[in-house]
Amino acid sequence: MAGLAEAFPHSFPMCDLLYAVSSVGFPGRQKVVNCGRSRGIPVVLNQNGVYYPATGGRGWRTLNRPLDALRRSADFIIYQTDFCKLACDTFLGPVSTPFTVACNAVDTDVYRPADPPPSLETPTVLALWGVAGRNRRTRVTVESFLELRRRLPQARLILAGYHEPSPQHREARRAMDELVAAAGQPSDCVHYLPRYTGQEAPGIFQRAHLLLHTQPNDNCPHLVVEAMACGVPVVHQDNGGTPQMVTPLGGVAVPSATSWETIDYPAPEAFATAMEQVFRDWQAFHRQARARAVEFMSLQAFLREHRRVFELVCPHLKGSTP
Secondary structure: OHHHHHHOOOOOOOOOOEEEEOOOOOOOHHHHHHHHHHOOOOEEEEEOOOOOHHHHHHHHHHHHHHHHHHHHHOOEEEEOOHHHHHHHHHHOOOOOOOEEEOOOOEOOOOOOOOOOOOOOOOOEEEEEOOOHHHHHHHHHHHHHHHHHHHHOOOOEEEEEOOOOOOHHHHHHHHHHHHHHHHOOOOHHHEEEEOOOOOOOHHHHHOOOOEEEEOOOOOOOOHHHHHHHHOOOOEEEEOOOOHHHHHHHHHEEEEOOOOOOOOOOOOOHHHHHHHHHHHHHOHHHHHHHHHHHHHHHOEHHHHHHHHHHHHHHHOHHHOOOOO
16 A cells, blocks of 8 residues: 555544555554544545455454454445455445445556567466465466466466475475476476565566466455556456456456355366466457556556545545645
8 A cells, every 4th residue: 555655645643534454454453443533534444355264264253353343433445346345245244334446556657568578489377386374276376387288388387485494385395396296297397486575576477478366265466466567467266356357358267166165276177278268369368468457457546546535535635635
């Protein structure tokens, strides 16, 4: 939300409204909100996801209590995707609070396609590395890539986020290396990158042709917006908020179940087929992904929508916001 802080200077308690983000918690958050409300300061909430049995286990109701309190304190809600609203209504209960939907955004002047784009002689897939709770997702990613490589022998995979000093990461990497060896593929077809900074991110995306995002029921992944802004189409599950962000123009959705009870993944063959589809018409997907990001998920569009909302809840600001 750095772009908001720059566009709308802020200070507390001398402020026109309070802006809260559901996924950003800190001690005393609700007390700050209650204090603002007691002074007649309206609250605008940026609402991401909530917990449900598949993500919060048996304690999902307890985990949701502070989110529920925050949501019911809001005078206006900005849901990051339609899926975020669906999850809230399902597990927190419906509210009559006015709302809009605004996806996460990036500066499309910073996140932009490589010029020239990488050569399609080496079809390159980018994915995020994960361990612990995300290790299954990484395994599905590698298995899907290996199936793609059987069809496109020159393909390579970049797994970004690997942390060599971590014993847990090294153990997980050994398991991935064993998968590659068992498939009869050379070890260098998978390239591990360390964690990257925000400044390094555009260069990472510009090395790839496609983002493979296998996460189920993702609310509004910023990673997806960053990729599309760089002209990198996305292969993803057909659930969560990702389909709304990508649309058929910016990538390919793999049919999959929407389950609140379990974390599910389509078969690697299904992901591989979707990646093949993108590579067959990559230039069109490349252009359309960039256009989609610029029109609907740019920082400029994000700020315009927030300015509209702020002026709704604080009519005296109309014409005075930057």
